[in-house]
Amino acid sequence: MDALPAAFEERWARWLLESNRRRTRTGLYIACALLPFFGVLDYMLAPPGTLRILWGVRLAVLMVTYAAFPIVRTRFFERHPSALTSAYVALIAFSISAMTVFLGGLASPYYAGLSLVIIGAGLLFIWPAKVVVTTHSLIVLSFVLPNLLVGEWEPLSQALSNLAFLLGIAVVGGTGQIVLYRSLREQVLNQVRLEETKASLEAAHEQLKALDSFKSQFFANITHEFRTPLAMVLAPLELILQGEMGELSAAHRGTFESMFRSGLKLLKMIGDLLDLSRMEESKLRLKVAEHDLAEYLRALVSQVQPLAQRKGIELSLRVEARSTVVWCDLERIERVFLNLLSNATKFTQPGGHVQVIVREASARIEVVVQDDGPGFPPEKADRIFERFYQVDMGGTRRYGGTGIGLALAKEIVELHGGQIRAESSGGAKFTVELLRDRDHFPAEVLDRRGPARDMPEGHRANDRGLMDFAVQMSARDEYRLLEIAEATERRVSVRDIDEDQKPHLALVVDDTPDIIRLVHNSLRAHFKVISADDGLKGLEMATRERLLTTARALVQAQETTADIVLTQRMDSLEIVAGGLAHEINNPLNYLKNALARVRMDAEALVAGRLSAEELPRVEKR
DSSP states (O other): OOOOOTTHHHHHHHHHHHHHHHHHHHHHHHHHHHHHHHHHHHHHHSOGGGHHHHHHHHHHHHHHHHHHHHHTTSHHHHHSHHHHHHHHHHHHHHHHHHHHHHTTGGGOTTHHHHHHHHHHHHHHOOOOHHHHHHHHHHHHHHHHHHHHHTSOOOSHHHHHHHHHHHHHHHHHHHHHHHHHHHHHHHHHHHHHHHHHHHHHHHHHHHHHHHHHHHHHHHHHHHHHHHHHHHHHHHHHHHHHHTTTTOOOOHHHHHHHHHHHHHHHHHHHHHHHHHHHHHHHTTOOOBOOEEEEHHHHHHHHHHHHHHHHHTTTOEEEEEEEOSOOEEEEOHHHHHHHHHHHHHHHHHHSOTTOEEEEEEEEETTEEEEEEEEOSOOOOGGGTTGGGSTTOOOOSHHHHHHOOOSOHHHHHHHHHHHTTOEEEEEESSSEEEEEEEESSSTTSOGGGBOOSOSOOOOOTTOOGGGHHHHHHHHHHHTSHHHHTHHHHHHTOOOOOOOOTTGGGOSEEEEEEOSOHHHHHHHHHHHTTTEEEEEESSHHHHHHHHHHTTHHHHHHHHHHHOOOOOEEEEOSOOGGGGGGGGGSSOOOOSOGGGHHHHHHHHHHHHHHHHHTSSOTTTGGGSOOO
8 A cells, every 4th residue: 555645644634624614614504594494393393392392402402503603713623623523413413312202202203303414414524434433323322212211112113114214324324424534535645646746746847947957058068169179170271271371282172171161060060059059048039120031032042053053953933922021030040041942952853943932921921942852751741840850761861960950940930930831742842931020029039139149158258259250150151051062062073093003992982072082082092992972872883893793702712802991871781791801980090900901801811811711700890
């Protein structure tokens, strides 16, 4: 049996006292009304010689009833509520039993008054079982004993009938009263447990909020600290690319540009994470002003069109509204549209179409971004706006992503009082609705502090220079359009002039062009490098170049070797790994060591120190 809560007994006693106090007052009022009424009944039915006795008894009970009203409010009643209410009920029962002695004994019709007392006590008072049994037993005995001793028994059949009905009512009424007591006690117990559970949950919720606030603040601080060394990397890289530190060869420039793009991408991710942190803490503020969305989108589409065209995607804008002026924070809203365009160009295949439509709807402006790509499962239309959620479809694994772009877009739009929804039918379709006016913005979401709005709490004022660098960088086109540029980047295979003279062949499979270029630069001295941007293409190239055949033949025929290098996620090429000499994963620091082990295994095989049967069991390093 579960232990009772510590506060239950005190709570139950207090509740029982207040309930019985109210019920006692009700019973006293009922007695004050019924005693005179039954006095009139005495006058009509009782023999004239007994009327004085009956009225005297009723008057005495009525006086006790009046005297009981002030007692109900005393500490004495609080200490003995069950005993006092039981005694009052017994007093009324004794008075009726005394009347039956003079009005026919056990056969008296006045026994019905005792039944009324038992029923009334059962309906009014909440007593424990021992009080119920004691009170009802006294009521029955008060009727039986006096009449057995000095009253009448005749007619016997009537007397037995009265006694049977009185006993039956006492048993039924007492049982109901006991069940009611236990039921009410259980209700109060459940209420106490519920309140304790609620208090525990509220305390846990407050602790969770405190931890979440600490986490968000820590998150904001640590991401800010990431910006500091990142700025110290990007600034010198930019100077190098601008020629401030001397002329660069084409290979060097390509490497530095790749490093600079990766730094920008990291800076952009940090900015998104900071905004998510501010969203959680309700600290993200908007700098709203009047902007013409159609004019802005024309400029944005014209910037994105060259990037879309290099992937063979047709990007167009159609304005179906006469006035497209809205109040918004354009810097924040731009991130929404850039994210939608990035997704559209990312998942749309070459030869596809992306369309931006601007239209008006009453007090709102709608911007629709739709494409004819693979779309997404319609049942995922709501989930794709969840933080860190990614729909598992063709382009997701190919291009990766953090899963925060659409979540951040949704929260920015809703912070503007608008809404964003997604549909999928022959492509993806995203609709952004923004209210035109300014009146709907709550005061707490508006930024009235001036230009310095990106400094996390607790940071020094001299960090402002680094923050300004990040802000200036975020305004540049190469930063703003970075994700779209990556989504539409042409996959150009880098070829060396003397590659056919290299003794070895390496196949590099990765979905990131910068990774392919990096690995190519690491291998080009000794390898002819070919590349593929996904597993299926890699498998096709491996088959075409007879790399799989050669790799397996190495085990069987002890002939020349071929090295296949896999990086990051292998996707479809995982099924081939069993036939390869070695498999490595990022980071690329292990590349040279892995290649050295490949050569050592090959030399050992050719020299006869390693049998063909032992090679497949070489540790996968």
